[in-house]
Amino acid sequence: xxxxxxAYHAPATVEDALALLTRYGGEAKLLAGxxxxxxxxxxxxxxxxxxxxxxxxxxxxxxxEKDGEVRFGAMTRQRTIExxxxxxxxxxxxxxxxxxxxxxxxxxxxxxxxxLAHADPSAEYPAVLAALDGTVVxxxxxxxxxxxxxxxxxxxxxxCLGPDEIIVExxxxxxxxxxxxxxxxxxxxxxxFAIVGxxxxxxxxxxxxxxxxxxxAGAGPVPMRLRRAEEILxxxxxxxxxxxxxxxxxxxxxxxxxxxxxxxxxxxxxxxVLTGRALRRAKARMGDR
Amino acid sequence: xxxxxxxxxxVNGQRREGRCETRKLLVDFLRExxxxxxxxxxxxxxxxxxxxxxxDGEAARSCIMLAVQGEGAELRKIEGLMxxxxxxxxxxxxxxxxxxxxxxxTPGMLMTALDFLRVKPEPTEAEIREGISAVxxxxxxYQGIINAVKAAAPVxxxx
Numbered sequence: 001x002x003x004x005x006x007a008y009h010a011p012a013t014v015e016d017a018l019a020l021l022t023r024y025g026g027e028a029k030l031l032a033g034x035x036x037x038x039x040x041x042x043x044x045x046x047x048x049x050x051x052x053x054x055x056x057x058x059x060x061x062x063x064x065e066k067d068g069e070v071r072f073g074a075m076t077r078q079r080t081i082e083x084x085x086x087x088x089x090x091x092x093x094x095x096x097x098x099x100x101x102x103x104x105x106x107x108x109x110x111x112x113x114x115x116l117a118h119a120d121p122s123a124e125y126p127a128v129l130a131a132l133d134g135t136v137v138x139x140x141x142x143x144x145x146x147x148x149x150x151x152x153x154x155x156x157x158x159x160c161l162g163p164d165e166i167i168v169e170x171x172x173x174x175x176x177x178x179x180x181x182x183x184x185x186x187x188x189x190x191x192x193f194a195i196v197g198x199x200x201x202x203x204x205x206x207x208x209x210x211x212x213x214x215x216x217a218g219a220g221p222v223p224m225r226l227r228r229a230e231e232i233l234x235x236x237x238x239x240x241x242x243x244x245x246x247x248x249x250x251x252x253x254x255x256x257x258x259x260x261x262x263x264x265x266x267x268x269x270x271x272x273v274l275t276g277r278a279l280r281r282a283k284a285r286m287g288d289r
Numbered sequence: 290x291x292x293x294x295x296x297x298x299x300v301n302g303q304r305r306e307g308r309c310e311t312r313k314l315l316v317d318f319l320r321e322x323x324x325x326x327x328x329x330x331x332x333x334x335x336x337x338x339x340x341x342x343x344x345d346g347e348a349a350r351s352c353i354m355l356a357v358q359g360e361g362a363e364l365r366k367i368e369g370l371m372x373x374x375x376x377x378x379x380x381x382x383x384x385x386x387x388x389x390x391x392x393x394x395t396p397g398m399l400m401t402a403l404d405f406l407r408v409k410p411e412p413t414e415a416e417i418r419e420g421i422s423a424v425x426x427x428x429x430x431y432q433g434i435i436n437a438v439k440a441a442a443p444v445x446x447x448x
Contacts, residue, residue: 001333002312002313002314002317002333003312003314004312005291005292005310005311005312006311006312007292007311008292008294008311008312008355008357010357010358034353034354034355034358035335035350035353038314038334038335038352038353038354038355039333039334039335039353041312042314042333042334042352042353043334051311053355053358055358079347103338103420103422103423104348104401104404104405104408104420104423105338105341105347105348105349105350105401105404105423106335106350106423108344108347108348108349109344109349109350109353109354189422190418190419190422191422191423
């Protein structure tokens with residue numbers, strides 16, 4: 001199959017892109033890296049009147065550190081993030097998660113903003129955004145607003161973004177020096193979407209845990225912070241019993257669905273197993289950096 | 290009549306241009322408009338990797354990119370691997386180690402391996418398996434391909 005005919009625009013500025021979105025009144029699609037949208041166009045599952053290609057807006061591609069955060073232009077390629085020394089230093093969880101996004105040729109084109117806007121429940125970046133308490137900055141003709149992951153992700157492939165809004169920046173708080181971290185996922189083949197994925201970050205001294213973060217991919221319609229599992233670790237520390245208790249709680253907290261890839265019960269069990277693995281690996285890494 | 294656009298790009302070191310609809314996929318433009326049929330079209334949704342080319346030096350799927358997005362780009366694809374009638378060391382290794390059978394995935398497999406070995410010049414077998422998992426091969430069972438990439442790595446480091 002090939003895409004339907006559409007009007008193609010490649011504006012050079014965000015302002016011009018916003019004007020085009022307004023002009024098409026919800027009938028235009030934004031084209032970022034295209035690694036999810038282009039397949040939908042090829043299969044004609046998506047039939048927009050117009051494409052507004054963001055690839056000609058150089059000001060949307062950057063990685064910079066500011067106020068304790070690492071800020072990414074929405075069009076920053078996953079490949080750039082994967083090999084960024086700054087990201088490896090400040091956000092090693094993101095570096096690890098990026099290597100699991102599709103395959104290298106996909107990451108050549110795929111972008112951080114595009115992945116978040118697509119909001120695939122199995123994708124890695126939404127889980128990292130949730131785990132690290134990141135912020136997504138969106139712009140519309142009415143100005144800018146900053147969104148937390150719990151606001152941004154509404155349901156399967158559905159965000160709260162309006163038809164005239166563009167993600168312009170993603171902000172992730174730099175991880176504390178010595179924080180443990182891990183992204184664990186299970187998929188049938190490397191590069192496939194995760195059946196379940198777990199992102200974690202642990203701050204503490206290896207026994208006690210001041211801050212625990214756990215977030216899911218593939219275990220429900222949106223990435224989910226497992227706050228009540230995190231609380232077990234922050235209260236009881238990182239003993240094997242506490243880790244196992246947190247993993248069991250994680251499995252109770254998620255609300256997975258059954259589909260062709262896995263049953264809900266299987267996903268629930270995977271959540272327990274992967275949470276345990278992620279926590280043990282993160283714990284072993286604490287103090288490494 | 291759908292909107293058409295002129296596209297100019299460099300393919301294997303040569304300036305090329307054509308005119309196509311804005312909805313035309315890059316791989317179809319390369320094959321149908323420029324006549325460069327070495328790159329194959331497989332799944333058309335970015336899964337199989339047969340259409341992989343080097344876009345400004347980095348492997349990318351040409352079936353999930355529009356031709357119009359290739360404007361000004363520098364592409365390297367399978368027809369440009371051989372130089373002066375001599376196979377590229379990677380092609381040589383695929384030949385020696387039986388890294389292909391029907392050949393359908395081979396153009397994408399070679400361009401993917403080329404990019405992979407540039408990023409990881411001294412890969413372990415596990416890393417090769419992961420790198421090569423970007424392209425589906427239904428004939429070889431992959432072992433010959435893995436052996437070929439392993440054999441090509443030191444040769445390419447030296448060249």
